Structures are given as C-alpha cells and as structure tokens.
Amino acid sequence: MLNHFNRTALTAVGAAGLLLLTACGGVGGNDDAGKGDDGEVASLTTPAADGGSASASADPDAGRPQIRLDSTNEEVNRMYEAWQSCLKDHGAQEKYKRKPNDPAVLACRGKEPLNPPELDPAKNPDYSDDVREMVKCMKGHGIKALVHEGNWALETGDELNRPHYEEYELDCQVKAFGGDK
Known part of the structure; x- marks a missing residue:
C-alpha cells in the first residue's frame, strides 16, 4: 500500500497487492528568508530559568x-524535493533508514512538509x-x-493510469x- 504523499514526493507509482491506499494534500510556502550564511534557519531563543536558553x-x-x-x-513534489535536498546537503545517506535523532533529520526538520490537518x-x-x-466522489x-x-x-494500482x-x-x-461543513 502506498501513501499518496510518498507517491508524489518520490514520483513513484506502485501498489501492494490489490489495494493502493492514498491520501492527498496541498502545499504551503517554504521561505528561506531568515537563513544565516551557514544555511541554517535562524531561531529566537530566550533565557531559561536555569540560565540556559529555551526556544x-x-x-x-x-x-x-x-x-x-x-x-x-x-x-507537493517541490516541497519534498527541498526537504530531500536539505537532508542530502547535511549528509543523509539513505532516505529509508533515517532515525528521528539523525543529525541531518534534525537539521532539516523545518523543511519537512506537514500534511493537511484535514487528512x-x-x-x-x-x-x-x-x-x-x-x-x-472518485466513483462518480x-x-x-x-x-x-x-x-x-x-x-x-491501474486506477492511477486513468485519464x-x-x-x-x-x-x-x-x-x-x-467541503462545506
């Protein structure tokens, strides 16, 4: 079963067995304004009670x-390509074997697209x-x-090939x- 976001992000089409699960989405802006010379996204910090800093x-x-x-x-593809490019630029080797605390994943967290909350x-x-x-609607x-x-x-998966x-x-x-709710 293939999630639509993965299908569009990776531009691959496939199905497991006879079913292809899908869910669609849209895109928001991804502004690089506020980036420093090192390519990292700038963030604001405030002093924490213990003398450190808090986000x-x-x-x-x-x-x-x-x-x-x-x-x-x-x-959607452009958004995922920007995220994948960031991961690659930060040394990520294999996109399917990343761990949440991987330095590349952490460095690029701000570029990872969010799926629509409606989905x-x-x-x-x-x-x-x-x-x-x-x-x-699809049957219609x-x-x-x-x-x-x-x-x-x-x-x-053949349904993906319909005009x-x-x-x-x-x-x-x-x-x-x-829709109108």
Whole structure:
C-alpha cells in the first residue's frame, strides 16, 4: 500500500497487492528568508530559568511548509524535493533508514512538509465521513475506490493510469475533506 504523499514526493507509482491506499494534500510556502550564511534557519531563543536558553516557540512544527488540500502534485513534489535536498546537503545517506535523532533529520526538520490537518484522523473529527465522501466522489468519476481500514483506497494500482486521475483526485479531496461543513 502506498501513501499518496510518498507517491508524489518520490514520483513513484506502485501498489501492494490489490489495494493502493492514498491520501492527498496541498502545499504551503517554504521561505528561506531568515537563513544565516551557514544555511541554517535562524531561531529566537530566550533565557531559561536555569540560565540556559529555551526556544521561543513551543510548537515543533512552527515554520514548516504546510501542504494544503488543493495543492497540486507538482507543488507537493517541490516541497519534498527541498526537504530531500536539505537532508542530502547535511549528509543523509539513505532516505529509508533515517532515525528521528539523525543529525541531518534534525537539521532539516523545518523543511519537512506537514500534511493537511484535514487528512489526519486525530485532527479531523469528520474524517470517517470525509473518507466515505471521497470514495463516492472518485466513483462518480469512474475511479474504482473503496474504504479500507478507515482510509480510502484504490481497488488496483491501474486506477492511477486513468485519464485525468490526478485532477479527479484533487477535486474530490477538496470537496470531501474541505467541503462545506
């Protein structure tokens, strides 16, 4: 099963078995303003009570590029390519064997794209209803989709090759997950 973000980010198409789980997203800005000469993102610090320093922002995701529901695959790819480039520039060797405390991962954390919150079941109380709406919309476009383990999926990877697939997927995602509620 292949997550849509991985598919678009790596520009690879595949399916495991007969199902291809997908979820789409959009893109936000990724501004390099505020970078120092060493390529690191500048951050504000404040003195901590113990004499050390504490980060000015408690949110570890602050400043990361935000994928939107209506982002195109090209926009998502650009965001992931910037993150992958940062990882490579910081010495990451194998993209599939990175650990969360890897120095390259830590150095590039601010460039790792965030998926749309609407596509996170923990953040979207209507997620289950939205998944069913997504499947209904895709079927309306002739795409063989189904609900599988709480997510929407394609019956086969061949569905990705249907004419206008990406256009339909983006349209359905915006309607299902970002619709009038």
